[in-house]
Amino acid sequence: MPKVVVIYHSRTGNTKAMAEAVAEGVKSEGVEVVLKSVKEATPDDMLHCDGIIIGTPTYFGAPSAEVKKLIDDSVKYYGELKGKIGAAFASCGVLGGGAETAVLDIIKAFLIHGMIVQGIVNGGHYGPISIGKPTTAVLSECRDLGKKVAELVGKLF
Numbered sequence: 001m002p003k004v005v006v007i008y009h010s011r012t013g014n015t016k017a018m019a020e021a022v023a024e025g026v027k028s029e030g031v032e033v034v035l036k037s038v039k040e041a042t043p044d045d046m047l048h049c050d051g052i053i054i055g056t057p058t059y060f061g062a063p064s065a066e067v068k069k070l071i072d073d074s075v076k077y078y079g080e081l082k083g084k085i086g087a088a089f090a091s092c093g094v095l096g097g098g099a100e101t102a103v104l105d106i107i108k109a110f111l112i113h114g115m116i117v118q119g120i121v122n123g124g125h126y127g128p129i130s131i132g133k134p135t136t137a138v139l140s141e142c143r144d145l146g147k148k149v150a151e152l153v154g155k156l157f
Contacts, residue, residue, distance in 0.1 A: 001031070001032050002031050002032065002050045002051070002150075002153045002154055002157040003031070003032040003033070003034065003048075003049045003050055003051070003153075004026045004031055004032070004033050004034070004049060004050065004051035004052070004053060004085075004146075004149055004150060004153055005033075005034045005035075005036065005041070005045050005046065005049040005051070005052055005053070006019050006022050006023045006026065006033060006034070006035045006036070006053045006054075006055070006146070007019075007036050007037075007038055007041045007045065007046075007052070007053070007054050007055070007067075007070065008035075008036075008037060008038065008054070008055035008056070009037065009038040009039075009055070009056050009057060009063075009064045009066045009067050010037070010055075010057065010091075011057060012057070012091075014057070014091040014130055014132065014133055014134060015055045015056060015057050015089075015090070015091045015130075016037075017133075017134050017139065018055055018089055018091060018128060018130055018134050018138065018139070018142045019035060019055045019089075019142075020035065021134070021139040021140075021142035021143050021146070022053055022055065022089065022128075022142045022143070022145055022146040023035045023146060024143050024146060025142065025143035025144060025145060025146020025147040025148075025149075025150065026051075026053075026146040026147070026149060026150040027146075027150075028143070028146070028147060028150075029146075029147055029150035029151055029154060030150075030154070031051075031150040031153055031154060033146075033150075034049070038064075038066045038067055038070055039066070041070055042070075042073075043070065043073045043074040043076060043077055046074055046077065046081060046084075047077050047080060047081065049084070050084060050085065050153045050156070050157040051084060051085040051086070051087075051149045051150070051152070051153040052081075052084060052085070052086050052087075052110070052115070053086070053087045053088065053089070053145070053146070053149055054067060054070075054071075054086075054087075054088050054089075054106050055088065055089045055090065055091075056088070056089075056090050056091075056102055056106065057090065057091050057092070058090050058091065058092035058093075058097055058098045058099045058101075058102040060098065061097075061098025061101045061102065062098065062101065062102055062105055063090070063102045063105050063106060067106070068105075071106065071109045074109070074113070077113075078113065079113075079114065081110075081113040081114065081115055082113065082114030082115070083114065083115070083116065083156075084113075084115045084116070085115065085116050085117075085118065085149055085152050085153050085156070086106075086107065086110035086113075086115040086116065086117050087107075087117065087118055087127055087145055087148075087149050088102075088103045088106035088107055088110075088126070088127045089103065089124075089127040089128040089129070089130075089142060089145060090102040090103045090127065090128075090129055090130075091129070091130040091131075091132075091134070092129070092130075092131060093131070093132065094131060095131055097131065099129040099130075099131075100124070100125075100126055100129060103124075103126045103127040103129070104126055107126060107127075116152070116156075118148050118149055118152050120145065120148070122141075122144070123141040123144065124141060127145060128141040128142045128145055
């Protein structure tokens with residue numbers, strides 16, 4: 001059975017709420033999903049799945065240090081994540097707070113690993129973004145992201 005890991009970092013609970021909605025979307029497509037905080041996650045989690053979705057709060061227009069460390073540590077599997085499906089989402093405190101650039105940083109790492117990133121035509125172009133507490137619309141985008149990744153994982157694996 002195909003498997004997707006959703007890894008997130010959250011200090012206020014906003015990114016965690018988004019991660020839970022993403023995981024719901026994956027599960028709704030009949031794909032196994034593992035939800036882990038970045039504190040519990042290791043690069044091994046990224047190796048032993050078909051899809052990887054990472055969520056982060058935004059600090060200075062970038063992913064949190066904890067998310068960046070996980071990505072940096074994943075270099076030990078460089079070349080071994082090739083062909084896996086990747087996606088990202090982020091929360092921030094204010095409009096223009098850099099959430100899109102934080103998402104792009106994660107996507108760039110996925111592309112460097114040789115992963116496949118599903119584009120989004122409805123909602124945030126790079127991945128769902130929440131400004132403060134996620135709204136009903138943002139949580140719906142998160143579920144849709146999970147569904148899209150699960151559909152692609154299901155087709156490829």
